[in-house]
């Protein structure tokens with residue numbers, strides 16, 4: 001296989017042929033006419049008028065915790081905090097083999113849905129850092145399916161966990177791509193602030209990206225995003241810094257948010273919203289009216305900030321469902337965030353492709369342009385709107401020029417009168 005014909009590209013009219021050689025895209029050509037099915041060459045894939053995109057991105061997941069829900073106990077309150085307690089119990093029994101097996105199984109679930117770029121947080125509040133060592137091996141072993149970024153994530157705190165700072169430094173020495181944090185979970189406001197200064201300094205000195213679990217709470221007094229943004233601005237680190245969750249922003253009052261947004265724009269950092277996770281974990285201390293517990297996705301987007309959607313969990317102590325399909329997350333996110341307006345529908349895939357790629361700082365390793373990796377995903381429908389409306393799927397995934405996944409979309413067979421007719 002070295003090209004695909006009869007495919008559509010986002011934001012452009014007509015059909016296109018995309019060619020590649022030695023794993024790199026060599027040409028993107030507009031077609032004057034469709035290539036009839038019987039004339040499609042043996043070394044080409046027929047796009048059949050469907051949308052071709054660069055791969056989906058999973059910008060925020062916890063591969064070390066996936067597929068552990070209920071082990072040893074279920075999270076019965078549905079809160080973030082009980083999730084952290086349940087995970088601490090499961091963490092006591094993890095082995096490297098267990099971590100690797102679950103991570104590889106989950107990566108297949110992601111790749112099955114056209115995801116080829118993944119950022120995983122890995123809990124480094126673990127003496128010995130065995131889980132991190134295992135995940136760094138997974139990063140190499142899974143190369144044929146995904147590019148994996150590993151985040152040093154201090155689940156139980158940097159300042160409020162024994163040797164938290166040393167564990168973070170050790171994780172960087174072991175080769176993580178990204179430095180994480182969890183300021184809202186530190187014991188005091190002061191520890192939260194100092195944890196942000198510590199992790200930003202660590203990332204800057206070692207040339208790593210930053211992705212902080214920031215203000216993942218409904219507490220309107222949780223204001224660590226302003227600290228993260230201000231350090232980002234002062235050190236001009238915007239393209240390298242991401243704030244994940246920021247759900248407290250859904251509880252801030254508008255006067256504070258107005259001021260906050262000025263700092264956010266100056267900092268130019270990215271945002272990740274995990275809509276299914278947050279609608280499940282937040283609002284848990286409310287009766288009615290009940291908060292949605294999500295960050296301000298459309299407002300960030302309209303302010304020109306980079307924001308994307310992520311899964312966060314698949315069957316773990318924080319969230320019991322999930323199957324790897326990021327389009328399910330997009331569907332939920334657009335609903336919960338009041339983003340089903342005409343303009344949003346035309347460009348909805350931005351939130352699970354280009355925006356996420358920008359958060360991961362993928363640069364020219366991403367996109368359908370000559371010279372970039374021949375990483376391409378063919379979808380089951382012909383536009384953003386139709387992919388969303390039909391709950392579409394990735395039907396083929398090409399990585400470095402090789403087809404790594406094909407999916408046959410389901411078909412409906414009608415009864416005798418209309419036998420043979422099909423609906424995608």
Ligand code: 17E
Pocket residue numbers: 062080155182213216277312313318
């Ligand atoms: N840990 C955390 O602090 N927050 C989450 N949403 C998950 C793990 C999944």
Ligand code: FE2
Pocket residue numbers: 060061062121213244312
């Ligand atoms: Fe997370």
